[in-house]
Amino acid sequence: MEPYVKLAFTMRDTPGAYAVLLGAGASIAAGMPSAWDVQEGLIERLAAAERATGIGDAHAWYQERFGHPATYDDLLAALTSTQFERQALLRSYFEPDEQERDDGLKQPTAAHRAIARLVAAGHVRRC
Known part of the structure; x- marks a missing residue:
């Protein structure tokens, strides 16, 4: 018996016993930026904002300028003051604008829909 057939039977017979772990590739395939891309932006x-020009490698510039690697916390603290501002700043990275929507970017893929169906059917637990 093929391993995926065995898994299908097990998932059907023990609903909620499995969770799906996805890597960044699932989101990148949907047109979402990687964590590295968001930090770079x-x-x-x-x-x-500091009027630095021609910075080249953004991460190297940050390391040289601040003496440590960039973190989300540090970047968000430098660019925003409130939770609302942080959400507004990050929104453009994760929510599609009209052009991205027209281009099919930042939209669920067939894999996302399949996982949603597994969750809705109770075969996979939502954590």
Whole structure:
């Protein structure tokens, strides 16, 4: 018996016993930026706010400028003051604008829909 057939029977017979662990590839395939890309964009915004030009490698610029690698916490603290501002800043990275929606970017893929169906059917636990 094929392993995936055995898994299908097990999932059917023991609903909720399994969870799906996804890597960044699932989101990147949907047109979402990687964590690295988001950090790079935030560093570029910070550099622009400091009127730095021609920074080249954003992460290297940040390391040289601040003496440590960039973290989300540090970048968000430097660019925003409130939770609302943080959400607004990050929204453009994760929510599609009209053009991205027209281009099919930042939208659920067939894999996302399949996982949602597994969760809705109770075969996979939502954590």
